[in-house]
Amino acid sequence: MTDARETAADSPLRTTGGAPPDDGGSSDTGAPIPLLEPREGIPPVIADAAALAEVIGAFAAGSGPVAVDAERASGYRYGQRAYLVQLRREGAGTALIDPVACPDLSGLGEALSGVEWVLHAATQDLPCLREIGMVPSHLFDTELAGRLAGFPRVGLGAMVENVLGFVLEKGHSAVDWSTRPLPEPWLRYAALDVELLVDLRDALEKELDRQGKLEWALQEFDAIASAPPAEPRKDPWRRTSGMHRVRRRRQLAVVRELWETRDRVARRRDVSPGKVLSDAAIVEAALAVPSNVHALAALNGFGHRMGRRQLEQWQTAVERAKSLSESQLPQPGQPVTGPPPPRAWADKDPAAAARLSAARAAVSALAERLNMPQENLVAPDTVRRLCWEPPKDADADSVAAALAGHGARPWQIEQVTPVLVEALSTKGTGA
Secondary structure (H helix, E strand, O other), X not given: OOOHHHHHHHOOOOOOOOOOOOOOOOOOOOOOEEEOOOOOOOOOEEOOHHHHHHHHHHHHHOEEEEEEEEEEOOOOOOOOOEEEEEXXXXXXXXXXXXXXXXXXXXXXXXXXXXXXXXXXXXXXXHHHHHHXXXXXXXXXXHHHHHHHHOOOOOOHHHHHHHHHOEEEOOOOOOOOOOOOOOOHHHHHHHHHHHHOHHHHHHHHHHHHHHOOOHHHHHHHHHHHHHOOOOXXXXXXXXXXXXXXXXXXXXXXXXXXXXXXHHHHHHHHHOOOHHHHOOHHHHHHHHHHOOOOHHHHHOOOOOOOOOOHHHHHHHHHXXXXXXXXXXXXXXXXXXXXXXXXOHHHHHHHOHHHHHHHHHHHHHHHHHHHHHOOOHHHHOOHHHHHHHHHOOOOOOOHHHHHHHHHHOOOOHHHHHHHHHHHHHHHOOOOOOO
């Protein structure tokens, strides 16, 4: 009997569910087919140099694109390192690699140099893959392809079901992937995540080509593959949830000292910072600026379950903030490097507010006509910057040059320049 998955890439694009054409594996009812087992079974986890060398040889000898995925332990461990890497390629089958036991996968990355990597939501996995030596030169992002093609739901499970007619079991997506040994159901889930990724890529390529968007997608994929690693975030403590409640500089200093102490502890213990101390507790302490350990212990988040030594550790951080001179206290808000918040435009520059209102409406209408999210058509920050400081003569050439300067791709420039030129000519007294 033919496996339904063998012809999934050849089936018509599906957008509403149902099964691929009847090829021996389809459901008679037209319902999506549960994908329960990898076609070659669950492969053994690669955890030593000899087994890794065999995998590298097999994948180097394979053909066509390679499906790649990585599992992290977000919410459990410190940082975003990979705890499992899954790959699948024609002629090589599926491989599950333990990057804790095999922390250097640069040899595998080199063996796949020049090969197209297929990932889903590539920007989520590329940082942790880069850490272990895996950097693609070419890629195809099935999530981004789904966005450009106009799919309303672009999670991997939804895409596999709507495009290929199979149901992926997604129950293990948020488990602690640092667990060793990894349970068999988790490994089955991980293997299935790359089982149909190349089939999905092929179907989406056909659909993008049909819509006249394939070149647009290829430009986006090239931009992702060539993007440098993200710069470390400046003042990451300012992203503490609930920071909007903290107004005074001394209170901001308490947030900073507690956040940095928590980060050091979490890094040393290799646990998620939220498991050490919650953001809510940090904000409570900043608002109260407790005078001693007893006052700290009375606050939410510092309850009876916290030991005396821990409480003293947090109170010491509070005391450091209290001892700072005025010149050492953090300033409220971060330095503004771009336009002010749009809500302030009407007062600061009514003409700019009118331009922004017109530009947003025009981009929204164009995105609707092209059947894609506005943020994929052009970055909202780019539109804001262009409207706040437009070119002196806002014609097609100057607007296109400004868009390119902000990192817009050629296809985006071609699509949005005409509507932005018109929007930038808008006169008004506010938005």
